[in-house]
Amino acid sequence: MLVTSPGSGQVNKPQRRWHIAVFLAPAVLVYTAIMILPLFGTMQLSLYKIIEGQQVFVGLDNFRHLLGDERLSSTFWNALSNNSIFFLIHMLVQNPIGILLAAILSNSRLRFRAWYRTAIFIPTILSFVIVGFVWKLILSPLWGVAPDLLDLVGLKSLYKPWLGKEQYALITLSLISVWQFVGIPMMLIYAALISIPEDILEAAECDGITGMKQFWKIKLPLILPTIGIISILTFVANFNAFDLIYVTQGALAGPDYSTDILGTFLYRTFFGFQLQLGDKNLGATIASLMFLIILAGVCIYLFAIQRRLRRYTF
Amino acid sequence: MSTVRNSISNSVASHAVLLLYTFIALFPVVLIVINSFKTRKAIFRSPLSPPNEETFSTVGYETVMKQGDFILYFQNSLIVTVVSIFFVLLFGAMAAFALSEYRFKGNTLMGLYLALGIMIPIRLGTVSILQLMVATGLVNTLTALILVYTAQGLPLAIFILSEFMHQVSKDLKDAGRIDGLSEYRIFYRLVMPLVRPALATVAIFTMIPIWNDLWFPLILAPAEATKTVTLGSQVFIGQFVTDWNAVLAALSMAIVPVLLLYIIFSRQLISGLTAGAVK
Numbered sequence: 001m002l003v004t005s006p007g008s009g010q011v012n013k014p015q016r017r018w019h020i021a022v023f024l025a026p027a028v029l030v031y032t033a034i035m036i037l038p039l040f041g042t043m044q045l046s047l048y049k050i051i052e053g054q055q056v057f058v059g060l061d062n063f064r065h066l067l068g069d070e071r072l073s074s075t076f077w078n079a080l081s082n083n084s085i086f087f088l089i090h091m092l093v094q095n096p097i098g099i100l101l102a103a104i105l106s107n108s109r110l111r112f113r114a115w116y117r118t119a120i121f122i123p124t125i126l127s128f129v130i131v132g133f134v135w136k137l138i139l140s141p142l143w144g145v146a147p148d149l150l151d152l153v154g155l156k157s158l159y160k161p162w163l164g165k166e167q168y169a170l171i172t173l174s175l176i177s178v179w180q181f182v183g184i185p186m187m188l189i190y191a192a193l194i195s196i197p198e199d200i201l202e203a204a205e206c207d208g209i210t211g212m213k214q215f216w217k218i219k220l221p222l223i224l225p226t227i228g229i230i231s232i233l234t235f236v237a238n239f240n241a242f243d244l245i246y247v248t249q250g251a252l253a254g255p256d257y258s259t260d261i262l263g264t265f266l267y268r269t270f271f272g273f274q275l276q277l278g279d280k281n282l283g284a285t286i287a288s289l290m291f292l293i294i295l296a297g298v299c300i301y302l303f304a305i306q307r308r309l310r311r312y313t314f
Numbered sequence: 315m316s317t318v319r320n321s322i323s324n325s326v327a328s329h330a331v332l333l334l335y336t337f338i339a340l341f342p343v344v345l346i347v348i349n350s351f352k353t354r355k356a357i358f359r360s361p362l363s364p365p366n367e368e369t370f371s372t373v374g375y376e377t378v379m380k381q382g383d384f385i386l387y388f389q390n391s392l393i394v395t396v397v398s399i400f401f402v403l404l405f406g407a408m409a410a411f412a413l414s415e416y417r418f419k420g421n422t423l424m425g426l427y428l429a430l431g432i433m434i435p436i437r438l439g440t441v442s443i444l445q446l447m448v449a450t451g452l453v454n455t456l457t458a459l460i461l462v463y464t465a466q467g468l469p470l471a472i473f474i475l476s477e478f479m480h481q482v483s484k485d486l487k488d489a490g491r492i493d494g495l496s497e498y499r500i501f502y503r504l505v506m507p508l509v510r511p512a513l514a515t516v517a518i519f520t521m522i523p524i525w526n527d528l529w530f531p532l533i534l535a536p537a538e539a540t541k542t543v544t545l546g547s548q549v550f551i552g553q554f555v556t557d558w559n560a561v562l563a564a565l566s567m568a569i570v571p572v573l574l575l576y577i578i579f580s581r582q583l584i585s586g587l588t589a590g591a592v593k
Binding site: 097104126130135179183280287 | 325335340358404408412431434438442443496529533547558565577581
């Protein structure tokens with residue numbers, strides 16, 4: 001740790017400031033050893049292959065194999081496209097609902113606000129295991145809760161065993177995930193909305209801009225940076241998802257891989273399933289590709305989107 | 315006159331939307347909990363009605379207590395969560411203090427390095443983490459989970475805490491220095507008590523993903539003695555799929571502790587969020 005004069009602006013004699021190192025060391029050590037090094041270790045493993053019991057450096061062979069082999073590459077592209085649909089549904093359903101709920105809640109004249117906020121956030125604190133099984137039971141044709149409920153509103157004919165049909169399973173799971181996580185965008189946007197200063201809104205009211213128009217013209221532009229952060233958080237979480245699919249559909253992500261996403265694909269490849277043996281190096285290759293996808297998304301956000309969003313400081 | 319009518323119809327519409335969504339959010343949870351106290355016949359015949367004298371039964375809970383080692387699983391989850399949170403808060407606050415208090419070469423770079431983990435999920439390093447744990451003999455120990463969760467929680471903790479520590483008054487710390495307090499004491503005696511609300515917020519943010527995680531327990535500590543509640547109930551439910559009483563009881567038992575913690579801390583969580591750390 002190199003030494004300059006302390007931040008307080010006094011002119012001090014240069015001295016070794018060991019306490020800075022002491023404060024930083026534990027966090028940096030644990031973080032580096034358990035997070036950063038394994039991340040690079042994984043990427044390194046993707047460049048090796050076991051040949052006759054030995055780890056041999058093979059360059060980008062694993063990537064060529066993954067994207068070139070007919071069966072593997074079709075599984076990979078299937079997982080990637082399912083994952084993109086999963087993400088798209090979150091963006092189109094979760095975030096608008098979150099914004100709507102936050103906009104309603106931010107009205108300070110509304111009663112029982114705290115009560116609604118607490119209740120709507122509850123699904124977010126539950127584990128995927130609970131959420132997965134709860135919805136599996138509710139949607140199960142065996143139990144009949146879903147058809148009974150639809151019957152109450154006269155739509156019983158619409159009922160299908162959604163989790164068991166290829167064409168509906170992925171969308172159903174995405175919506176279950178939306179149900180679970182809608183609390184997060186709601187809270188963050190709520191926090192952004194209530195920190196808009198009152199005088200800006202009063203000025204708008206004096207100019208006759210109220211109600212919906214006020215929301216679209218004044219509030220929405222002001223909370224765009226928050227919506228940006230929520231989008232990138234959703235992206236990272238979605239491309240790293242695993243638990244919900246694993247719990248409801250198993251590692252095989254059925255029916256017929258229609259709900260397979262990158263996380264379940266990685267798990268199957270790494271640990272093996274049924275007759276196929278686990279492959280550490282190929283697992284590392286998939287993890288590396290996931291890393292590149294997430295990195296690309298984060299970079300697009302940081303350099304292309306975040307810079308264009310105007311931030312207002314009050 | 316028309317604005318009054320307008321605002322009344324507005325607030326009716328607002329409550330209607332919120333009530334509808336609250337129903338959607340809570341219905342599944344309520345459904346599971348009420349049915350866990352019913353006889354098997356009643357679960358299937360009238361799933362939507364609450365238990366009454368005739369249909370009340372705790373047979374599911376009895377099966378769970380007999381078959382699964384749920385007490386042990388709870389204990390494991392509790393140890394892992396509490397110890398991880400302790401280290402995340404301690405190490406995170408120390409690092410955040412160093413980054414926000416002192417100017418030194420590489421300060422910004424160090425901040426960026428530590429913030430990397432907010433965006434890049436630790437799961438992607440799983441292959442190597444497993445190797446590391448095998449090499450150090452930590453597979454199937456709670457220590458492995460604690461280490462991973464501490465590393466996972468640190469980036470966000472440091473980020474949020476240094477935002478808060480920037481706001482602690484400079485004069486106070488300088489007064490402490492003039493009184494001859496060491497830097498460690500300034501951190502521990504002056505700064506830590508002042509950021510206590512932020513520590514609580516970070517604790518909740520850290521707790522939820524640790525308590526609910528399935529991936530690392532499944533991979534690093536799947537042994538019977540180290541199963542967490544999340545993994546334990548997943549395995550249990552998988553084995554008892556056809557015993558609906560047991561499944562519903564196991565689910566309710568997994569829901570209730572988190573729910574109680576959340577209700578106790580929810581005020582703190584919301585005020586921490588709205589305090590502007592995550593703007």
